[in-house]
Amino acid sequence: MKALICLAGNLVLSAPNGPRLDRALPGLDFMVCVDPYLNETTRHADVILPPPRIMQTPHYDFLMQIVTVRNYTRFSPAAVPLGADQRSEAEILAKLTLIASGAGHQVPAEALDQGILSQVVGGIVDMPGSPFADVDTERMLAELEGDSGPEKFLDVLLKFGSYGLTLADLRANPHGIDLGALQPRLKELLRTGSGAVELAPPALVADVARLRARYAGQAPEFLLIGRRQLRSNNSWLHNTQSLVGGSNTCTLHIHPDDATRLGIADRALVRSAAGALEVAVERTPKIMPGVVSLPHGWGHRGGRQRVANTTDGVNANTLTDDSVVDALSGNAVFNGVPVSVLPIG
Structure with a gap:
């Protein structure tokens, strides 16, 4: 790849293995961005x-x-x-x-x-x-x-x-x-061969064996999933002072039993096959044991977003492995990332 046109996307924070992409973008021959911000991605343009x-x-x-x-x-x-x-x-x-x-x-x-x-x-x-x-x-x-x-x-x-x-x-x-109340249109719009909503199309059914084989092996210590906050849309709203702070913060959600078992207090080290990062911890029974969660779109560093750069957040996609893709869609695997969690301090 020699050139890139980026339309309002902060790829360094939103793409798998963002730090690797951050290192790669300066090697392009040419890059143009349509964006109002000088952020972690557009600074390379x-x-x-x-x-x-x-x-x-x-x-x-x-x-x-x-x-x-x-x-x-x-x-x-x-x-x-x-x-x-x-x-x-x-x-x-x-x-x-x-x-x-x-x-x-x-x-x-x-x-x-x-x-x-x-x-x-x-x-x-x-x-x-x-x-x-x-x-x-x-x-x-x-x-x-x-x-x-x-x-x-x-x-x-x-x-x-x-x-x-x-x-x-x-x-x-x-x-x-x-224009009035909504009207049913499913029969008019449905274009499956059977004429019905196909909940188990052949492509998905054929992939079940691969899924079972994956889960037959040793289970990871933790699975990392993402989340979105009410006042946070991707990486876009963190430069608005009235929308950051309060409940809109970047913390690692972990079940209290897991935190107690590992001796985790305020901060933790989260490590995956792609990278590692330190993050503030928030204990909550709303998440299952064995699962931890980080919000998407944080970790602002290197741009000129005055408010966003002062937030205490981390880039969750530091942990997302860019070499792992969904077999059917070819999309990146952003959820269910195997990680380990260690106490800090």
């Missing part, structure tokens, strides 16, 4: 492209609508305009896409937006059995509303959606539009 502040960014609730308990839609325009020297996050990403694809930085971001919009509209119109087969593609593209490519893309999705809405409708209803 050749270029940092800061996105605008939240109040300068329009918002549509794609994520929240997945988990809401009522059907609604809402669009929030930017409350504060961009400065003359600022670029929207969408324009930054469009420019990076054009450069990475070989088009060059001279090509305007609108060219990528228009290409995507043409493919989306054309694909919906030309899809076999499409209820929009009689739509004039060129006219649709010309009449799209929005101040940017992403807003026009949203207008496309609304116009082709089930409710016949437009971006103008959402702008006219700044508090949102109530």
Whole structure:
């Protein structure tokens, strides 16, 4: 690997064996980060492209609508305009896409937006059995509303959606539009061969033998699992003074019986195949004996995050082995990490 584009991800804290990655990033030929912070990862970048502040960014609730308990839609325009020297996050990403694809930085971001919009509209119109087969593609593209490519893309999705809405409708209803109670859609959306929710697909069933073989061996002294605090999202919120401290701290949860048996008081040394770290201990009966837990995203050192750098936290991914992956998904194994725990002091 010669180059890296990192989008708002603090990989040194959130990827397996973070310290190894921290040592490797300076060896890249080029690294660019889209991030508002100079943190443990972005400090290695050749270029940092800061996105605008939240109040300068329009918002549509794609994520929240997945988990809401009522059907609604809402669009929030930017409350504060961009400065003359600022670029929207969408324009930054469009420019990076054009450069990475070989088009060059001279090509305007609108060219990528228009290409995507043409493919989306054309694909919906030309899809076999499409209820929009009689739509004039060129006219649709010309009449799209929005101040940017992403807003026009949203207008496309609304116009082709089930409710016949437009971006103008959402702008006219700044508090949102109530579309009624949620409706069952499982049968409509389920695409398994059997037509049912397959709780035991063949790939998982075939992997059970490997799982049993693993647990047939000697059990580790402890298994390390992760956790998230209410006021902590990944590594992002530790630089906000009002959100750190109190219950939002980085401690090793351990069952009181285990702590007493090992003679652990205030601090402990946790060691895995990948590394070791010292951490403050919190005894709690809420965790099982034989299991310890560290929160994700802590261990801020080396960046310029004034508040985050003062927190007494450790990087849990110092203990996560980057050579161990889940056999089926290829994903890193962040939970169930074999560790040993020793008293300090």
